[in-house]
Amino acid sequence: MTTSSRPLVDRERAELADLLAALGPDARTCCHGWTTAHLAAHLVVRERRPDAMPGLAVEQLGIAAPLTAWSHRLEDQLRESAPHADVVARLRSGPPAWSPLGWPLLARLVNTAEFAIHHEDARRAQPGWEPRALPRADQDELWGAAVLFARRATGRVPGGLRLRRSDVPGMVRRISRAEPPTTVEGEPLELLLWASGRDDIARVEIS
Incomplete structure (x- = not known):
């Protein structure tokens, strides 16, 4: 499959992983208070820890809850325990086979916007960025x-x-x-x- 024929969600995942690897763990992002290490850990926990999903879901609705604190604790544990390169490699490889986010249709519905947004969070925090010309x-x-x-x-x-x-x-x-x-x-x-x-x-x- 050529690059242009790959699904957008797969291309965004790969390009985001490339960028996070190139920037290293300490670069700024447009997510308030987050470095690239925080962003990488968030994306991996989201796909690999089902117990993080309820807290992340209510956070998207603007609701603070104990479940949200637990989700962030999981992200912090991963960020502090694994080298940035390893976390990015897990992001690049995608979710495990048992994860619903590994199902192509669900991945397209749920991950396309997530990766596109966070790709820009990392890109646009860097000097000299310009909008991408997307097909x-x-x-x-x-x-x-x-x-x-x-x-x-x-x-x-x-x-x-x-x-x-x-x-x-x-x-x-x-x-x-x-x-x-x-x-x-x-x-x-x-x-x-x-x-x-x-x-x-x-x-x-x-x-």
Whole structure:
């Protein structure tokens, strides 16, 4: 299978692992308070420790809970006990066979946005970064993720919320129908970053 024909989720995993390996464990990321070592440990624990998933899931909803503290403790244990290169190698190799995140369909649904977002968290914290030029097919896949994430971001703008693709004329998705509508425009990857709360690095226009 050529690089271009590999699923986006697999390419994002490989490129993110390459970047984390090249940056080493102490580089900054756009995740507040996290280095690249924190980010790598988070991604590995997420795939390999089922007992971490409930805490990570409620954290995504903005809920602090004892389960979340346990998930972060597992991440810290891995980060402090294993060399960065080993943690990145586990990320690169993917989840174990018994993990549901190893199922191709579920991996595509759950991991594509996760890897794309965290790939940019690592990239855009470094000097001189520029947006990636992604193929149309990749942007189409990320568009669906951006729409899904935006449903949780409606409270961040006054009135309703619309997403508009800047790379495809006329493609608009109404997320909420309150008035007046706020329109956030950009390429799907940028809209996904904005919808995930990364206002400071997402290249979007809000009107």
